[in-house]
Amino acid sequence: MTALFLRDIKLAIRAGGGALIGVLFFMTVVAVIPFGVGPDLNLLSRIGPAILWIGALLSALLGLDRLFQAEREDGSLDLLLMQENPLVLTVFVKCLAHWVANGLPLVIASPVLGLFMNMNEVAIGATLITLLVGSPALTFIGAAGAAVAVSLPRGGLLVSILVLPLAIPVLIFGVSATYAAVEDPAPFLPPFMILTAITLLFAVIGPFAASMALKSSSD
Amino acid sequence: MRFMAENLGARRGEELLFRDISFSLSDGEALLVTGPNGSGKSTLLRVVAGLLYAETGSVAAEGYERAAEACHYLGHRNAMKRELTVEENLDFWRDFMGGGEGAVSATEAAEAVGLGGITHLPFGYLSAGQQRRMAMAKLLVVQRPVWLLDEPTAALDAASDAMFGKLCQDFQARGGIIVAATHQPLGLKAPQSLVMKGFEYVD
Amino acid sequence: MTENTLSFSWLTDLANPTRFIALVNRVLPWLGAITAILFAVGLYLSFTTEGDYQQGLTVRIMYIHVPAAWLSMMCYSVMAIAALGTLVWRHPLADVAAKTAAPLGAAFTFLALVTGSLWGKPMWGTWWVWDARLTSVFILFLMYLGLIAFNRAMDDPLRAARVSAVMILIGFVNIPIIKFSVEWWNTLHQPASVMRLDGPTIDPEFLRPLFVMALAFTMLFFTLHFMAIRTEIWRRRIANMRRLAARKASREVQR
Numbered sequence: 001m002t003a004l005f006l007r008d009i010k011l012a013i014r015a016g017g018g019a020l021i022g023v024l025f026f027m028t029v030v031a032v033i034p035f036g037v038g039p040d041l042n043l044l045s046r047i048g049p050a051i052l053w054i055g056a057l058l059s060a061l062l063g064l065d066r067l068f069q070a071e072r073e074d075g076s077l078d079l080l081l082m083q084e085n086p087l088v089l090t091v092f093v094k095c096l097a098h099w100v101a102n103g104l105p106l107v108i109a110s111p112v113l114g115l116f117m118n119m120n121e122v123a124i125g126a127t128l129i130t131l132l133v134g135s136p137a138l139t140f141i142g143a144a145g146a147a148v149a150v151s152l153p154r155g156g157l158l159v160s161i162l163v164l165p166l167a168i169p170v171l172i173f174g175v176s177a178t179y180a181a182v183e184d185p186a187p188f189l190p191p192f193m194i195l196t197a198i199t200l201l202f203a204v205i206g207p208f209a210a211s212m213a214l215k216s217s218s219d
Numbered sequence: 220m221r222f223m224a225e226n227l228g229a230r231r232g233e234e235l236l237f238r239d240i241s242f243s244l245s246d247g248e249a250l251l252v253t254g255p256n257g258s259g260k261s262t263l264l265r266v267v268a269g270l271l272y273a274e275t276g277s278v279a280a281e282g283y284e285r286a287a288e289a290c291h292y293l294g295h296r297n298a299m300k301r302e303l304t305v306e307e308n309l310d311f312w313r314d315f316m317g318g319g320e321g322a323v324s325a326t327e328a329a330e331a332v333g334l335g336g337i338t339h340l341p342f343g344y345l346s347a348g349q350q351r352r353m354a355m356a357k358l359l360v361v362q363r364p365v366w367l368l369d370e371p372t373a374a375l376d377a378a379s380d381a382m383f384g385k386l387c388q389d390f391q392a393r394g395g396i397i398v399a400a401t402h403q404p405l406g407l408k409a410p411q412s413l414v415m416k417g418f419e420y421v422d
Numbered sequence: 423m424t425e426n427t428l429s430f431s432w433l434t435d436l437a438n439p440t441r442f443i444a445l446v447n448r449v450l451p452w453l454g455a456i457t458a459i460l461f462a463v464g465l466y467l468s469f470t471t472e473g474d475y476q477q478g479l480t481v482r483i484m485y486i487h488v489p490a491a492w493l494s495m496m497c498y499s500v501m502a503i504a505a506l507g508t509l510v511w512r513h514p515l516a517d518v519a520a521k522t523a524a525p526l527g528a529a530f531t532f533l534a535l536v537t538g539s540l541w542g543k544p545m546w547g548t549w550w551v552w553d554a555r556l557t558s559v560f561i562l563f564l565m566y567l568g569l570i571a572f573n574r575a576m577d578d579p580l581r582a583a584r585v586s587a588v589m590i591l592i593g594f595v596n597i598p599i600i601k602f603s604v605e606w607w608n609t610l611h612q613p614a615s616v617m618r619l620d621g622p623t624i625d626p627e628f629l630r631p632l633f634v635m636a637l638a639f640t641m642l643f644f645t646l647h648f649m650a651i652r653t654e655i656w657r658r659r660i661a662n663m664r665r666l667a668a669r670k671a672s673r674e675v676q677r
Contacts, residue, residue, distance in 0.1 A: 003314030007303070014302040022572065024567050031560060035607065039552035075296025078270055082287040083316060115539070115549040116560075218270045337671045343577070344668045 001089065005097045011070075012101030018063035021110050022102045028061040030113045041118040048117030048129050049178040055113070055169055056106045056131055057138060061163055063102050064142040065149060065156035067094060068214065072150055081218065087211040091143060095207060099139040107131045126181035126188070130195060134174040137199040140206030141166045147210035151217050169198055221245050222365050222396050226276035229259065229266050229276055236262050237415060238275065246394040249387075249407040253400075254415030260294075260400035263371045263415065267398060268292045278366065291363040299353035301343030305329065305353050308342055308359045319362035321393070327414065328356035333382055347374050355383060358390075366390065366401040381406070439655045442515060446648045453645040460638035467631035483541040485631055489639035490534035494562060497527035497643065501569075502594040505587035517583030518658075520590060521573050522650035526643060528566035534559055554605040561600055565593050579658060629654065 012019040033051050034044060071077040080090055110131050114124035135178035149155035177191040221243060228238035241258035242250055252260050265271045265276050269287030280289035294420050299308045309325035323331070329338045332352040337345070345353065351374050358366060366387075370378050384406025387397055399405055470484040501523045507516030538556060539549045550556065569586055576582030 001315075003311050007300070007307070007311045010307070011300060011302055020571050021565075022267070024564070025569055028569075031564060034552045034557075039547065039607070041551065044552070068478055072302065075298040076290055076300070077296050078268070078294055078296075079298050079312070079316070081270060082268060082290065084285070084288040085315075118548055118550065122294060216272075218265070334671055337668055340668050341663050344665050346668070347669070349668065 001085065001093050004090065004093050005011045008094060008097035009101050012097070018066065019101045021103060022059045022063055023064055023105045026055050026106050026114065028060040029055040029058055030116065034116075037140060045118040045123070047122070048114060048119040049123055049182070050175050052110050052113055052127050053131070053171055053175050053178070056110065056135060057164075057167060058101060059106055060103055060135055060138040061142060061167075064098070064146045064163070065137070065159040067098055067143060067146040068150040068210075069146070077150075077214070078218070081214065087214065088207045091147070091207040091210045091214070095136075095139050095143045098143075099136050103135040103139055107135060120182075123178065123182045126178045130174045130177045130192065133192070133199060134170050134195050135168045137195075137202040138163075138167055140199075140202040141170075141185060142191070142206075144206050144213065147217065148214035150214065170195065170202075173198065220281040220289075220396075222278075222280050222286070222398075224276065224278045224359050225268060227263065227266055227273050227278070228275035229262050229271060230274045231259075233264065235274070235281045238298065240276070240413070242398075242411065242413065244398070244411070245395045246396065247408075249391060249397040249399065249410040250413055251399055251401070251407060251410040252415060253402070253406070258415035260288060260415055261369050264292070264367050264398065264400050265294075268279045268367050289363060290365045290367050291358050291361070293354060293358065293370075294369050297316070297372075298357070299342045299350065299354060302341060304339055304341050305334075305356075306338040306354070309338070312357050313360040316361040316363075318360065318392045322362040323359050325360055327358070328359040329353065331359055331386065333358045333379070347375055348376060348379060352379055352382075355386065358386075363373060364394070365396045368397065368401070368405075370401055371399065372401065372403055372405065439515065443652055443655060446652050449670050452647065453641060453648065457638060457641040457645050460634060460641055464631055464634035464638045467634055471627055471631055480541060480544050481628070483537050484628070485635045487534060487537035487541055488632060490530050490537060491559060492636055493639050493643055494527060494531035494559060495638070496537040497523055497530060498566075498590075498594065498597070499564065500647070501527065501590050505590040505594075508583050508590070517579070517587065518651050518654045520580070520587060520648070521583065522654050523647060524566055524573065525570045526646055528563065528570060528652065530639075530643070531559060531563040531566055535563060554601075554607070556573060557604050557607075558597075558601050561604070562597070569593075586660040 030051055033047075033055075037043060037047070068077060071080060081087065083090070107128060110127055111124050114127055119127070142159065142163045145159045145166070146155075148162060149158045152158060173191045173195040177185075177188060177195055180186040180188040180191055223241075223243045224244075225241050226238075227240040229236050240263065244250055244350060252263060254260055262271060266273050267286070268290055269278070269285060270292075278286040280286040283289045293342075298312075299305075303311070304327045313322065313325065325338055326335065329335050332355050334349060334352055334356070337349075342350065342353065351371075355371065372383055375383065380403070387399075387405060388408050389399065397407060397410075399407065399410075464485070468482055501520045504516045504520035504523065507513040508520060535556075538559075542551065542556075543549050571588060571590065572586055574584055576585070
């Protein structure tokens with residue numbers, strides 16, 4: 001399993017891997033927002049956390065369709081399916097590697113983008129923490145979508161359509177926890193705990209659903 | 220050990236591709252599956268590998284819970300990553316599939332398929348034939364009692380063909396079981412033969 | 423032999439990667455030395471000239487910031503010329519030059535952004551404002567990163583070169599449009615102060631170190647660019663040798 005984890009990380013970093021592209025997309029999405037809403041710094045700092053979250057959500061979905069499709073195209077998926085290690089575990093490890101290579105850089109890049117949005121230190125910190133806790137949920141639930149769409153040509157868009165509605169709870173609690181940290185009366189912990197719970201739940205549901213879908217997708 | 224299939228049947232859409240296919244192989248034996256294109260050779264192999272659901276019947280390998288776990292599957296695609304070096308590819312499968320007793324190192328496996336000395340190159344640098352041979356080297360880095368081979372030598376020249384035939388014979392001599400679907404003679408030792416006929420309609 | 427072909431002969435000489443590497447090997451120590459001297463002088467001047475009475479010490483950031491910003495644009499121009507070289511003259515080194523300039527450009531742009539941000543915090547009270555100049559530079563940065571990502575994603579360097587040359591040229595044509603539209607969108611920044619028709623408006627006291635630093639940065643760029651081109655040529659040779667090794671290996675088997 002460590003071997004699988006390391007291989008996936010290597011593949012993401014090597015030339016042609018998607019690790020850099022996700023962050024770049026994140027930066028671009030966040031950078032174009034001010035052109036739409038105007039350069040008013042007060043407005044930007046108010047909507048900043050939400051924009052960072054939406055940007056991270058979209059970028060996290062970007063590379064997900066390749067999660068299993070790349071394996072399927074070169075035949076590796078067949079071998080992954082045949083082993084005695086439980087498929088759920090295999091999928092879980094793949095998700096983990098995908099998150100480390102694609103999700104974690106988004107989390108790390110978010111403070112810099114927070115500065116662009118003129119957010120204060122508390123808001124930046126809160127966004128960082130909620131993204132750190134919430135973004136794995138996006139990968140896990142996205143894996144289920146990626147597994148469903150694995151055998152489809154042009155599955156990429158379909159994955160986004162399938163997964164976005166499922167990711168709404170993550171977005172809701174991620175953003176509300178961030179705002180709770182910034183605005184005084186609202187408590188930070190309850191939405192943050194729910195966000196954590198969602199991540200843990202998706203860490204079970206996502207790989208399980210994905211492995212079911214993969215088993216029946218073979219042709 | 221014994222590797223058996225009983226009354227296997229599979230469907231593609233509404234059509235029954237084949238039915239009532241049974242075989243039983245023990246140590247060192249081989250089964251050669253032949254038949255025209257579209258007769259279901261690949262499908263049969265994928266059913267045996269557990270990658271497709273069998274409409275009827277079952278596959279069993281003595282001492283294994285799932286027959287698939289006893290098998291190596293060499294399909295049409297090589298299951299190797301272009302971006303990684305040959306050695307990284309082979310080492311990955313060795314670690315992931317759990318090498319087992321009698322498995323050789325990546326370097327030795329590459330020697331065995333006649334491509335020693337280029338394991339440090341990215342897999343994508345190799346020609347199609349070399350890639351295929353490196354995929355065969357994968358059979359050696361992990362020890363499995365059964366090889367399922369789907370048109371293994373389709374892209375190879377005569378010399379590599381002979382090399383692979385010898386590889387198979389060595390494997391049989393060690394007690395390995397081979398199920399191969401192919402048009403070309405593989406040089407298997409005393410294979411049983413199974414001829415697939417093609418479409419049958421559901422009554 | 424006509425004079426015309428003679429004058430072109432040094433260009434074709436340069437086109438030969440081996441000759442180019444020999445040239446770079448000869449020139450690099452000098453370039454490096456000149457860069458070091460210029461930096462020594464420039465930094466000395468930067469820290470000995472008097473600070474601005476309003477901005478205090480922070481004005482010294484300018485000596486890094488302005489040259490970096492200037493280079494971020496010059497680097498793109500170099501890439502655009504190299505892209506023309508690839509598409510029009512098919513100069514074999516042009517695509518190497520374009521490819522290796524992108525990370526350098528990104529680095530200088532990044533430096534300009536960071537120093538600008540550090541400068542902006544005490545001046546404007548915020549790390550970042552979405553004014554025309556900053557925003558354009560940021561977009562330029564994104565364009566550099568996009569080109570780098572594209573070059574990384576393509577397997578075959580020769581095919582990548584032609585396509586990325588097209589992208590570079592599109593970007594080059596687009597830069598004035600972007601600049602104009604962003605300025606239209608918002609202007610907060612102080613108007614350009616060094617290059618003006620009625621002469622520079624900033625004190626010559628500041629101008630001297632600024633000029634030396636700009637020169638030092640330019641030399642630094644060329645030094646690094648030559649090194650990067652040499653490295654890239656070597657890298658491609660290694661890739662070729664590895665492919666050759668792969669081909670040889672199969673020939674031995676058939677023998």
